[in-house]
Amino acid sequence: MTLAAPALDCGYHRAGLCDSCTRIDVPYADQLARKDAAARAAVPGATWLPPQASAVEAFRNxxxxxxxxxxxxxxxxxxxxxxxxxxxxxxxxxxxxxxxxxxxxxxxxxxxxxxxxxxxxxxxxxxxxxxxxxxxxxxxxxxxxxxxxxxxxxxxxxxxxxxxxxxxxxxxxxxxxxxxxxxxxxxxxxxxHEQTLVMRLNGVPLALRPGGFFQTNTAVAAALYREATAWIDDVDPASVADLYCGVGGFALHAARPGRDVVGVETSAEAIAGAIETAAATATPARFVVGDATAADDTTVDADLVVVNPPRRGIGALAVRLEASRARHVVYSSCNPTTLARDLQAMPSLRPVRARMFDMFPHNDHAEVLVLLERVSDR
The missing domain is CATH 2.40.50.1070 (OB fold (Dihydrolipoamide Acetyltransferase, E2P))
Structure with a gap:
């Protein structure tokens, strides 16, 4: 019997010098299936798209x-x-x-x-x-x-x-x-003198400064933004709030003439980069420094709210979104466990579509994108 080959032959791993890639010995197709199954278990009821695969090497930016x-x-x-x-x-x-x-x-x-x-x-x-x-x-x-x-x-x-x-x-x-x-x-x-690195994704020149957050896998991040943008355009909201916006990836992709788009992020450096990109590309989006969990009611009441939190999830913001006037939420999560917890706190927002994006091959981490739709008016 021939065993399937490991996903990647790494000399450091073979020599016992590094065990950071805990699934590197698992064939990549099996890695992808495992992550997709875990993501689907966290978000039942949605229509799931096929998982977005990654290159198995040279993918970390x-x-x-x-x-x-x-x-x-x-x-x-x-x-x-x-x-x-x-x-x-x-x-x-x-x-x-x-x-x-x-x-x-x-x-x-x-x-x-x-x-x-x-x-x-x-x-x-x-x-x-x-x-x-x-x-x-x-x-x-x-x-x-x-x-x-x-x-x-x-x-x-x-x-x-x-x-x-x-x-x-x-x-x-x-x-x-x-x-x-x-x-x-x-x-x-x-x-x-130059303190901005241009991360050009899908034609959008995102401005990354020291201390600003950016997704680790450029190719998969580009796919993530394309998917989210397509979902946003499908529901065509008049207003979008991008919370935990980082350098503005979701907001700058979603901005359209006549659509009110705002991004909120605690990092002043990240917001400076987002403002720089918006000005350079004449993109109709505005950005403010602030705590996403404490965003004002007007922001949380946008027609569509994008949340892209750290691993701990959105916490108390889930309760505010449940009580808000937002018709849709696009949730990009790097932790299916906290995603599932947050979804339970938003029962009026029903998962409609979902997809797993493999930002981090060779371990159990996964990025999950979910479109939520409010099931009833209140």
Whole structure:
């Protein structure tokens, strides 16, 4: 009997250096079926479309690399059980421009004499290197540092870095002085004049700035926005509120002349990017900084509300949507468990259509898009 081949042959996984991809040994078709079944169980009653598959490698547009090792032999990857660095700079999940850039960035760390942060000893400067790749092959690089001490040495080598990484557009330092299990700090120090990376999806040039959220899988994100836009246009609402809007992906795709579109997001950097895109493309949408769960009643009462929350779901906002005048809700969830909980709090909003989007192959995470329709007027 011949067993089906693993989804992806990864040398790091075979060597026992990384077990982040918990389903990598499972054939991809089986991975997709498992996720689709879990999503369908969370949203009964909807008409389900076939799942949106992903490429099995080179699909991640961002790398969140933990710095480890020493100045002379830095590692970019993860930490092992003893909190020491494991180098994964050739991880096959990352898009090729990221794979090409990581060895150069490791060389910069060494040449600029930036000591990697040691978690056990709580000393050192460089905590993470964050790299994002655009559909046009351009890059944003962020150095997460404990202080600004190493910033001048990195800035001094910026011309060299751009020569070695021609696609580098945005570089900055994120300052994280505390010993915390987070990826970035609250203070951003620009290293390049340009601080916007254009993520061009479906012809919409979304403006991503340091600290702004963007979906990890560009191709699947583009499919997600296309699907949501088609559903929104089908019901043709006069007003749309995009809550947890990030850089405005759903709102900017849904905007039409004569349709009132507003996006709400806590991140000022993300909202600045959304405003930049709307202005550059003359898109009739407006964006405000604010807590989506505390959005004003006028916003929640839009004809159609889009919610794209973090894994914890929308919580109390579900109760407000249930009591609102919204005729439709488009819910994009990265956690079917909290999605199911939130749907139970909105019994007047019936699931009509649903689809699973595989943003993260080789594990059990899935993005689920659901169109809800109010079943009765009140």
């Amino acid at each position: 961002k790398a969140k690399m933990v710095a480890g090792g020493t100045i002379d032999a830095p590692t970019l990857g993860i930490l092992d059980g003893e909190r020491r660095g494991v180098d994964l700079r050739r991880c096959p999940l990352h898009e090729q421009p990221i794979r090409d850039a990581l060895p150069v960035l490791a060389e910069l760390v060494r040449d600029a004499r930036v000591p990697p942060y040691s978690v056990p000893e709580r000393r050192g400067e460089l905590k993470h290197v964050l790299v994002t790749s655009s559909p046009d092959g351009e890059l944003m690089v962020r150095f997460v540092l404990r202080s600004t001490e190493a910033v001048p040495r990195i800035a001094k080598r910026l011309a060299w870095l751009r020569e070695r990484i021609p696609g580098l557009v945005v570089a900055s330092a994120s300052i994280l002085p505390e010993h915390r299990a987070v990826v970035e700090g609250d203070v951003e120090v620009p290293l390049t």
